[in-house]
Amino acid sequence: MVAVKKPLRIGFIDRIAIKNKRSMEKIRTVLVTGGCGFIGANFIHLVNETRPDWRIVNLDLLTYAGNLSNLHGIEEGARYRFVKGDIADAALVDGLFEQENIDTVVHFAAESHVDRSIVGPAEFIRTNIFGTFTLLEAARKAWLADSAEAADPRFLHVSTDEVFGSLGDSGFFNETTAYDPRSPYSASKASSDHLASAYFHTYGLPVLITNCSNNYGPYQFPEKLIPLIFNNARTGRSLPVYGDGKNIRDWLYVNDHCQAIIAVIDKGTVGRSYNIGGNNEKTNLEVVSLICDILDEKLGLLPNGAVRRSLITFVADRLGHDRRYAIDSSRLKTEIGWQPSVTFGQGIALTIDWYLTNQQWLDTVIDGSYQQYYERMYG
Numbered sequence: 001m002v003a004v005k006k007p008l009r010i011g012f013i014d015r016i017a018i019k020n021k022r023s024m025e026k027i028r029t030v031l032v033t034g035g036c037g038f039i040g041a042n043f044i045h046l047v048n049e050t051r052p053d054w055r056i057v058n059l060d061l062l063t064y065a066g067n068l069s070n071l072h073g074i075e076e077g078a079r080y081r082f083v084k085g086d087i088a089d090a091a092l093v094d095g096l097f098e099q100e101n102i103d104t105v106v107h108f109a110a111e112s113h114v115d116r117s118i119v120g121p122a123e124f125i126r127t128n129i130f131g132t133f134t135l136l137e138a139a140r141k142a143w144l145a146d147s148a149e150a151a152d153p154r155f156l157h158v159s160t161d162e163v164f165g166s167l168g169d170s171g172f173f174n175e176t177t178a179y180d181p182r183s184p185y186s187a188s189k190a191s192s193d194h195l196a197s198a199y200f201h202t203y204g205l206p207v208l209i210t211n212c213s214n215n216y217g218p219y220q221f222p223e224k225l226i227p228l229i230f231n232n233a234r235t236g237r238s239l240p241v242y243g244d245g246k247n248i249r250d251w252l253y254v255n256d257h258c259q260a261i262i263a264v265i266d267k268g269t270v271g272r273s274y275n276i277g278g279n280n281e282k283t284n285l286e287v288v289s290l291i292c293d294i295l296d297e298k299l300g301l302l303p304n305g306a307v308r309r310s311l312i313t314f315v316a317d318r319l320g321h322d323r324r325y326a327i328d329s330s331r332l333k334t335e336i337g338w339q340p341s342v343t344f345g346q347g348i349a350l351t352i353d354w355y356l357t358n359q360q361w362l363d364t365v366i367d368g369s370y371q372q373y374y375e376r377m378y379g
Contacts, residue, residue: 034109277327
């Protein structure tokens with residue numbers, strides 16, 4: 001009797017290399033989570049315009065900040081499918097990996113507003129931690145099984161610079177900065193970062209992590225600083241500024257961020273994290289004042305003849321408000337060749353022009369629930 005040898009179990013990296021040879025021309029099938037939100041929608045528009053070799057499956061629960069109108073012009077068809085659903089629904093997510101042969105994940109979906117996390121942290125824990133775990137498990141089962149078909153898969157987890165805590169007057173966050181989250185939001189994102197990293201080190205899942213600075217641009221929900229201030233200044237309402245207004249953020253134009261994500265998927269080294277910054281440090285008061293000045297120029301002064309800066313109102317500071325964030329993106333520039341393409345002055349002008357042109361979009365997304373939230377936060 002001739003003994004039958006068991007087949008050699010090849011490693012994850014070897015298996016990917018073999019499949020790569022068979023699938024050099026394969027179109028990527030990209031699961032985008034939260035694709036109806038601010039950054040996700042901008043990403044899908046960019047992919048639709050620039051990457052005909054990518055197919056998008058957009059999974060979004062359509063919570064308050066998700067809006068199908070953000071994807072106006074993107075049609076269902078060979079290159080795009082929308083699925084309404086929860087990233088924490090394991091059966092749904094597993095089914096999508098199987099049905100669509102997902103080989104790439106770009107994970108935007110998250111509860112992301114610090115103020116909301118302070119008022120109600122439970123949803124942040126569920127979505128940002130358990131939702132990320134559900135996606136990682138689905139990818140592990142789909143890509144690391146012996147029968148897996150995905151060639152050169154990628155799981156890109158989109159995160160934030162807020163996981164690093166607060167900086168002093170000098171210095172920058174880089175990829176080796178110790179995590180020090182200060183809010184329920186940033187703590188939940190730090191947890192999901194650690195989960196993603198653990199799945200790379202434990203299972204060999206091809207994870208990439210990006211930590212970005214504050215985004216701004218078209219389709220941003222008006223709970224965030226720039227669209228909130230734009231909308232209030234446009235309509236002559238008070239402009240709430242936390243504390244003394246001197247908290248500093250690095251501002252990243254959303255299209256630059258989306259370009260960086262595509263570059264990391266194409267050229268990034270799995271298992272590594274990449275910081276994405278705009279090289280635009282501004283105090284909150286500087287940002288608010290600039291928006292006022294631009295609107296004064298474009299719309300004229302207020303009906304009483306006053307400039308919009310007169311609407312600035314300092315309100316009680318946010319609990320645990322980090323003082324300064326600043327990003328060092330040198331790894332991204334050195335390894336991948338990406339750097340931001342617009343200055344803050346250019347980006348904020350493009351953003352305000354978009355909001356002025358799309359005021360109906362803004363009026364539509366500000367429904368009764370938003371007004372109740374606004375009154376609760378700012379009085």
